[in-house]
Amino acid sequence: MGRGKNRRGRSKPGQGKCSPKPDTVPGTRTEIPEPNHLLTMGDTSAQKRFQRKGSKQANGSSMISSVPTLEEKLAEKQEREKIVLWRRPIQTLNYFSRECGILSAEYMIKLWNNKKSVLLIAMLIGGYYAAYKTPGPHHPLLQSVAKECWWCAWWLWLGILSSVGLGTGLHTFLLYLGPHIASVTLAAYSCNSVEFPSPPYPDDIMCPEEEVAAKEMSIFTIMSKVRLEAFMWGAGTALGELPPYFMARGARLSGYDPDDEEMAEFEELQRLKERPEDMSFIDRVKLSVEKLVERVGFFGILACASIPNPLFDLAGITCGHFLVPFWTFFGATLIGKAIIKMHIQKMFVIIAFNESLLARAVGLLAFVPVIGSKLEQPFKSFLEKQKKKFHRKPGTSPESQDGVNIIAWIFEKFILLMVAYFIISIINSFAQSYHKRKHKMERENKLAKD
Template sequence: MKNDTKLQKISISNKFCSFKSSIHQKILKKCISVSIKIFYLFIYYYYYYYFFFNRLWQRRGVVFLSVVLFSLFSMAYSVEGEHQQYVQYLEKKFLWCAYWVGLGILSSVGLGTGLHTFLLYLGPHIASVTLAAYECGSVNFPEPPYPAQIMCPEEEVLQESISLWTIMSKVRLEACMWGAGTAIGELPPYFMARAARLSGADPDDEDYEEFEEMLEQAQSAQDFATRGKLAVQNMVQKVGFFGILACASIPNPLFDLAGITCGHFLIPFWTFFGATLIGKAIIKMHIQKLFVIITFSKHIVEQMVSLIGIIPGIGASLQKPFREYLEAQRAKLHNPAGDGAAAGESWLSWVFEKVVLVMVCYFILSIINSMAQSYAKRLQQKKYSEEKMK
């Protein structure tokens, strides 16, 4: 009996020792695993920072010049003196340019679902400058309040010969900045397609998947839209810089496909972005400016208002608010503090504000909807892969 008890104690002791040993082994394996992971992370970050600082060192001249310029600008901005008027002028110009670049990015980013900021902001701005130029006989609007508010010059000025070129020169900066913003907004499709081609991974993007399907079914394409997309793709792929320039210079809804095509076929970045920037910020922007200026020139606007009155039944009632609005705007240019503008502009201004609000809400909802669809698609793919592994 005593021997059995002793054997049981020895057995329990051995089991405890083996259990303790297994725990020690698991802890040791865990420690080794964690140590290896830490080692790999250390190596990764070491090489990352090594290559990062090595690249900075290779471009030390540019880095040094950037640091010096940034320090000088910071000192000039913070130190009081007579130079502050120039600093404030440059600051205003920079913020003005950044405002239009941002609107341009919003207009083109999102693969066709962008906010149409030309119709909502730049177009009305060019139209206002055009109407004011013909009414004032000059484009030398006092600054400030221009560009926040347009006023005719207070001093007597000789009536200038207002030409298309004069008005185009007045709005060139904001128009070119907006065009540059639209060019920057075309970069996400390019980088997405380029990264997908280099890595071979699925970018989880409907437009890219549609592009790949279009390439696979190129021979059997029958509908007009698909043939148009294939024509853009062939032009960009075969002609290169000038093909991209042609697509970017002409207003068309298929240019997003050009960005995906350039990324997919690994066209160099500066070839794509250079052609896009020249096409959108210079050529296309001047075409759009010219169209708006001609449309809102004085005699064209008067003819359009007169034509509204010809509409049977409702012509006279529609014509009246437009005439009142134009008269109020003319009065406001000469007397911005007057009371005549408020009543005349209320109806059309209210409608335009609501249109802008609706379009902004639609833009936000389209972004949320796109994000929700992408998230649902990822969940579905994850669920499908888990079921396939079982």
Template sequence: MSGVSRRSKSDPQVNGSTKHKMAMDREELKKERASLVLWRHPLRTLYYATLEMAHFLKSSLQRMLHHRVLMTMVFLLTAAIAFVINVQGPHQKVIEPFLKNIWWCVYWLGLGVLSSVGLGTGLHTFLLYLGPYIASVTLAAYECQSLDFPQPPYPDEIICPDQPNLHWDASASVWSAVLAIMAKVRLEAFMWGAGTALGELPPYFMARAARLSGGADDDDDEDDELRNLEELQRKQLNHEDMTLYERAKLGVEKIIERVGFFGILACASIPNPLFDLAGITCGHFLVPFWTFFGATLIGKAVIKMHIQKLFVIIAFNEPLIEAAVAMLAKVPYIGPKVQEPFKEFLARQKSKLHRKVGSSSSSDGHSQSFLASVFEKLVISMVVYFIISIVNSLAQAYHKRIHKQENAKVATD
């Protein structure tokens, strides 16, 4: 029996047939994994997602137990910080504003991570949170003729100060007003941009780990992207027709491979839906971590965020908004009907800016405006979509993991 077992492991024909069968099954497994979504197999998807989350929690707990000394130090430090925070005393005058600023930074950092983490399934928090926040500060600055919003309630709420800022004169210099607003929202924009840079690290580390392991995993999405790039390179060498999207992917790969730091910086400094590919490419070619992350951080948190801030501030300055609302009336049939909700929304926002600190909003007790209701439903729908994509990803990760374990057993038998 041992001779038969040894022959089955060493016989090239047996090994060849096993590999062929695994190759044939691999495509079927990928199709089956892609079908694991809530709208096709809701119960199975939820079941797999629950098992994957349980596996993640279990493995995380095991890793924590392997680092008992570090975890003990973290626990003691956390307990000491909690004690200092909760004990009453004169130090609370310093700690309370410090903690408020820390949590404010963590809030925007987390929103940035949510916006870029994953391969195309991120929650687009710039459109939902940072963009509207910058727009509200811009509209308030022109209405209040000041950026010295009283604290509190700023930054939770924006209320015009009792006295306008004598240094604010938007009519004298448009660019001075724009620069002042950019400085006002610099912290929030930088933290959000830094969060998007952190969200680009998982594809980089996955591709780097696959390269260092000595071989590609046929089931990894990152390796699929690299194989697609190789196919595109073959098409280019053979002068085959390619779509504009395929040419763009090749362009990103060439810029990063040939230019290095400045290539990554260029790709990160503009709105680039293909930047996930940049992380995968850098990881595959073993680009140093600080080269990749440094260029990504500078590009996303500094250069691109200033471009985005500038665009939002210019788009939402008061004269331009009023002109745009006035032009709505010229649209045939639907123009006047659409103009009224916008006018109502702007009037409500302006009235809210001039209430006293601590007083209730002028819109309390009244029905929400049409635009506010639409925006609220948009936020809810995008958050629900993001949660659904997470559940689908967990279920597909579980499916991938269990079949990789089965294939490993078959390969060793």
């Protein structure tokens, strides 16, 4: 097979061309069946590993392949799924700490290998910090720059968390950006202005002290007020789509078949292409996304990124597998997520929290059987207190006027639960990653010994 057969077919000194070395040796297997769970698209990485193994075989001996069988993969996966905090807390925490140590060491090595760039960045940050702490006419400008940078970095980080997720994702649009846009919308209609005094904006929203002439508040005025944070959040979600792309691209270029679950969905979809009758509706939708990205290219990626699309991870894997250029993929993703989709989401939230529409929606709660009146009153109270909070005097604490609101209390606890679940999912993901790494190292050590 491949290079192994070619080497065995070569003539040695002292042998004529008519007497080639036999291709078979008694007691050895000459044909290595390809596992049926691997893809057969071109020259796959599994085939390359078999070729390398065949070229290293000695006469009368066979090396044990590092590729696990389907039964071994299933058993390993079942064992890995049990490594979670609520089943095996001690083992999970142990594996999590080990994986953190390994990743920390790997990143420290990468930083050391790029020590010149790290030193340059450290010098720039140190110079900026020294200038920031030095009094002078430049100080207000540096304060403004630092505040703006921290504000942008905060929303960028929230976007990355929402997109990467480490297996679950923290839905930061529902938890942070959506409520922020809703608060700005309510304040804009209540104050009839978006010129909120800063500080306390954006940490807190208050109406400007000057009376504003009566005019109709525009949706586009509110959209421009939240444009920066929405764009940075969208850019963070675009950055979070890069890991699946690089994973699939690296696997295709290196010829190494990753045993990650992230590729299992893509592999299964490729196998289902030959059996369309076995496809479900979801499989057909996934296949249509793949075909759109593969055939249309930039505009196909742009279309997938411009709408709320839970299957976009598959698009990233597809682009990486078919070696779509990085800037084609990232450029289309950035434009789609940070510009087109974010404007759609902003407009939806602003329209939903329009003062008149919101009042009508709260009024409709009264028609809900049994619990309608109980739901209507808390929402009305919440909206009234929000308006009072926007019109309070500077220096007045909102808690002293508002008291404790049941809706705000529930939302706060909901955020805490979501963050806690996200942290638990990170711990479980790291622990399972170490389990995968451990089994892989054991197979490689066994292969080296044999």
